Amino acid sequence: MTTIAHLVDDTTPGGVMRVIEHIQRDADMARLARHRIIPLPRTGWAVPRVEADLIVSHLSLNWRRLPWLMQLRAIHSGTPMVHVEHSYTAAFARHNVARMGRFSTMLRISFSLFERIVAVSEAQATWMVEKGLADAEQIEVIASAIDVAPFLALHPIQKAPRVIGAFGRFEPQKGFDTLIAAMRASPRQDLELRLFGDGGEREALVALAAGDPRIRFMGHVSDPARAMGEVEAVAMPSRWEAYGLVALEARAAGRVLLVSNVDGLRDHASAGATLVRDGSVRGWTAALDGLDTPDMVAIKRARVDASEATHWFAECWERLVETLLKDKETAHAA
Missing domain, CATH: 3.40.50.2000 (Glycogen Phosphorylase B;)
Known part of the structure; x- marks a missing residue:
């Protein structure tokens, strides 16, 4: 062999x-x-x-x-x-x-x-x-x-998302500082941001959140599919990303997916992700504010693509x- x-x-x-x-x-x-x-x-x-x-x-x-x-x-x-x-x-x-x-x-x-x-x-x-x-x-x-089978087993989102998840190491690459600042600038009080992970920037990110009750730090994730099941949308404000496995998982789970307009994250746009073309705090605030009832045809197409x-x-x-x-x-x- x-x-x-x-x-x-x-x-x-x-x-x-x-x-x-x-x-x-x-x-x-x-x-x-x-x-x-x-x-x-x-x-x-x-x-x-x-x-x-x-x-x-x-x-x-x-x-x-x-x-x-x-x-x-x-x-x-x-x-x-x-x-x-x-x-x-x-x-x-x-x-x-x-x-x-x-x-x-x-x-x-x-x-x-x-x-x-x-x-x-x-x-x-x-x-x-x-x-x-x-x-x-x-x-x-x-x-x-x-293997995305655990994510395909989740029920896809069918309503306007309110709970947004961000997954990954707390480091500059992931752009979580931009996402937190965007959440703080959003007037929408019905949204909640959950950050799953840990890393060297944790203290700085907690300080940036400034006690905003809409922003929660969930800690290390031992079961990514279970964590994905707790959110309705996924945000990936990465500054660079060769591919982005979290994007694959989010598509398989049938979650609304917002991604930066960089590198491999662009590849996910053709399979259902929404590109946030303005990567500034203002651009991400607009993306969060614009979350609405998902396009179920796009969600289904994204799941099929991820399953393959x-x-x-x-x-x-x-x-x-x-x-x-x-x-x-x-x-x-x-």
């Missing part, structure tokens, strides 16, 4: 590990190959010799990692290698990269070491091509996926694996 080794250097709870866990548990992915997860430290690492038919990197790319990647490529010159880019996007670069030329050079060199680069959204892939980070032929778009996510995830990976292994056989025969 085909063996795929997945290299991971971020095993903290979050989107990357949720996708990795899905790969391990999903029946379709299990039929495709035997998946080995290889955790790696972010510093002080030795280059392992990986016994696998295909190596998939879920690693964080940077200049320090680059010599290590070169050694990995040299040791496994006959093994196809794929990199899944979970993090870097156009909006990430705008907010975090001071020297775009140097950053782009690092990505171009790193990407060149792999047979394929997996973009987790169409928006991310478009950015890669436009910036010349990789050729279009090298890029495969495979949207991230997890795991199928398409496995099918895309199957096509990619078959192509790379066939190319490997052809190269060996030559």
Whole structure:
């Protein structure tokens, strides 16, 4: 049976590990190959010799990692290698990269070491091509996926939403400061904002809420589907987001979904999400104030699309694996 080794250097709870866990548990992915997860430290690492038919990197790319990647490529010159880019996007670069030329050079060199680069959204892939980070032929778009069955089991919203949920780590990326400020500026006293999660910005976010009784901090979520069942709409004011698993979950649950007009969140708009094009506090206040009776046709379409996510995830990976292994056989025969 085909063996795929997945290299991971971020095993903290979050989107990357949720996708990795899905790969391990999903029946379709299990039929495709035997998946080995290889955790790696972010510093002080030795280059392992990986016994696998295909190596998939879920690693964080940077200049320090680059010599290590070169050694990995040299040791496994006959093994196809794929990199899944979970993090870097156009909006990430705008907010975090001071020297775009140097950053782009690092990505171009790193990407060149792999047979394929997996973009987790169409928006991310478009950015890669436009910036010349990789050729279009090298890029495969495979949207991230997890098991959404617990969310599909929830009853979809059928009335104007009043309880709004925000899910994720309390860190600048998620834009919860903007959402809280928008809620405080809203004149609607019938709305309630529940923030699920924790993180380094908790104290600042609590201070920003200033005791507004409409804003509640719910703490860490051990059961995301149960938490989703407590809300009627989901807001994602992220400053950058390669894909956005919470958006997939919200669509599967039949919740009204408001997302920032950035990166992979744009991909969800074609499947039922509402883009908040003005990402300012004023723009998000208008979006919250405009919450009304949902379009049930759009909600149903969003649920159907979300229900097929795991199928398409496995099918895309199957096509990619078959192509790379066939190319490997052809190269060996030559």
